[in-house]
Amino acid sequence: MSTTTHSAPVLHLEGITKRFGSLTANDSITLDITPGRIHCLLGENGAGKSTLMNVLFGLLEADEGRITIGDQPLLAKGPKEAMDAGIGMVHQHFMLIPVFTVAENMVLGSEPGRAGLLSISDARARVRELSERYKLDVDPDALVEDLPVGLQQRVEILKALAGGARYLILDEPTAVLTPQEIDELMAVMRALRDEGRAIVFITHKLREVKEVADDITVIRRGKVVGQATPDASETELASMMVGRDVSLQVSKAPARPGEPRLVLDGVTVAAPSGAVAVDDLSLTVRGGEIVVIAGVQGNGQTELAEALLGTLPVAIGTVTLDGVDITDAPPAETLRAGLGYVPEDRRRDGFVGEFSIAQNLVINNLREFANRGNLRLDAIEANAIERIEEFDIRTSSHTAPLNSLSGGNQQKVVLARELSRDLSLLLANQPTRGVDVGAIEFLHKRIVAERDAGTAVLIISTELEEVESLADSIAVMYRGRIVGIVPPDTPREVLGLMMAGVSYEDAIAGREGSGE
């Protein structure tokens, strides 16, 4: 293969500072991006990685600092200039238009055709040519919204390459992918690197960094805290990222499962569009065990959680909790029946951001904290002080609005609220999404403690690390069904295949077949 782009100069960021109001998202960051290397930007959520790359790509304007390519200053006033300078970006939230075809998305902004007319046949040809050249297969006429996320991402990468990107930024590209898709993506990244392109890979997943990086830069709270090499251990990287020592494994005693508490029998749930999201699903969770539903995002987990809570109707089947039928019961009833619920998107469904910590801590339990319609303010305050202490919520005061807290502390408030009631079932959907590594440790410990108190725990997670460290048993979900229930020590490749819909037996066989 010809390496046409190997002579590209180094992209140099110097002293980049970006402030949003009083918050300094990037504090004088200096970074070299070298062609022919994969440079990992490692940092927790909110560390400022995406902000930095948005500055580089011209979507945000830096307050201080400068960017040079070789000795040429880069004056990106917008993405157009950045793209012209050879910078391409694959965004965390895909910048694709769902109702357009692949070809339309690919040419948007630099459409082929004469005299203002759009030539779709030329657009198609361009897609075919690119997908041939980079061996990334896509159908030019498919609607983007019909494609699985892995393919959508492929379109994004091709789109960036179509713009002639020599410096390719991938912002959290693995968050939505199955393990197999992640492997494929890494192969693509290596191939592009070997062609002489510079790859910037933004992530907070240590394993991926170690696997693919040539250079590692760790960012914490908007500052570069250090460089590392891929042979650094995960623990070292984690403590650089967090700023203190963290343990990545939750030590927990073996589960002592008791009686079945949550029983799902043939549950079918339709998404609001009418499409079947949960398909004839049966599952039992016993007291004192943690069942983790693992799977790639968008396989019905969200709908399942909402149906259990009672915000989506159960079309067919029954749900019982401690023998009580709660099928289609409204949230008020399911919560009273002993359901503790940690929603997937805490900002949207988990709390009221403008309300104080104290208010949020009692918001679904006003019966206890009100007296004939009057709030018992002293009881609410006492409760808040106690929970803040118990859950190590880092805040200046219990009257602070929840919006002012970090993601991890917000999640602690949500969990504290749920765990302060007497629960039969704790249902947590992505309990540590957007939470810093330090808080993850704490949240996991609390969840395990709740299990040991005899509560049935059902966790929904897309992060394999979380699945492995919490689960007493793993239920793999794919297209609304449980593919299989497997023990927590199941190898990752097997889990990965199952997350793509392969049965346990076939996954084991396939692994052995390809392994030798």
Next chain:
Amino acid sequence: MSTTVIPDAPVRTSKTVESPAKRRQRLSSGTLIAIVGLLLAVAAFTSTGTSRIALSDAFDEIKLPTIEVPAVPVVALAAAVLLFVGGFFVAKRVPKPYSTWLGVLAGVALLVGFIVWVAADAPLPFTLTNQLNGTLQYATPIMLGAMCGVLSERAGVVNVAIEGQMLTAAFTASVVAGLTKNLWAALFAAVLAGVLSAVLLGIFALKYLMDHVVLGVVINLLATGFTGFMFHQLVKDSPDLNAVAVMQPVAIPGLSQLPFVGPILFVQRPLSYIAIVSVVVVWFVLYKTKWGLRVRSVGEHPHAADTVGINVVGTKFSSVLLGGVFAGLGGAFFTIGNSGAFQTTGVTAGNGFIALAAVIMGRWHPVLAALMALFFGFSRQLAQTVGPLQTPMPSEFLQALPYLITIIAVAGLIGRVRGPAADGVHYVKGH
């Protein structure tokens, strides 16, 4: 050919289950259709004699026969069809293409049944050519207004100001026609007025990030106030400005001689021809040009458009302005296009809002929106055609019929439709 990497991967299912919302919609539309069927059945047994449907009128050169049908069996048959479709909807779930066809069948049955019932034993025949010719005439401003709506909403700017834009244009056309005595100059002025009001919409919606709906209401009120004030101050007592010629129907040589379709399609006022051409133009521009692709992209996902270097606000603005051209043409219809001098701020008579309904029912697609505009035109003309037939129905009810049909169609049969994803959403960089 190639070996599968993943063994026995299950085939993707496309199973669906009826959501409660869809079920409610199905049951309510089924019940509604059945009720209409029942009414028609009652009507069938109160009517007598025959109905005469004329395929040409007294002025047409080629006379076509007048069809005579016995009223009772035809109306009864239509009622039976409606009852069958309604019952079907209530009884079971109908998959997608069939439900549409059943809906169309019910619509046709309703129309045939209604017209035959109305024409039963009437002193005059029901003249189908008049009905269809009038349909196009009534639909003209609605179609043009809908093109304005499609263009701005596809770019993500909600436009409830079509009414006001058309009113301003109607007034401007009238005044300029009075001043210049030149209808084409007046039409040009109307377009200019439409564009200027679009500038107002664009600036406040896109630069000052005002809520689109509130802004639209303000523009409508402003248009009423402005034209009313100017009319009373300047125009009312000036015989010069108040005497305005009207564009006369133009018969297209040859084509207008065709039997049946000739008098329907090819003897129309100029703006009706312009409206039809406009629909084609808007469709072409939106789907076949680079600019159209960009317009649709900023209405769906402005952030994505920004990342590929598209000027989001500029693109939105240009589309709103182009929309103004069509609102201007549509507004001109109410004065120079059809009826003469501007006399009252009520000339547009809600057509701008009906155009908006056509946009939504037509799913933001220019051709579908135009078809919906024709549907509204049809029901308005129906009230006119049926008027002299001495129906047992009060004329006020007939006048209200188009709006009633709109409510039923929007609420029951069409249900929820998906518009441009970022319609009405402000786009600010860096968020």
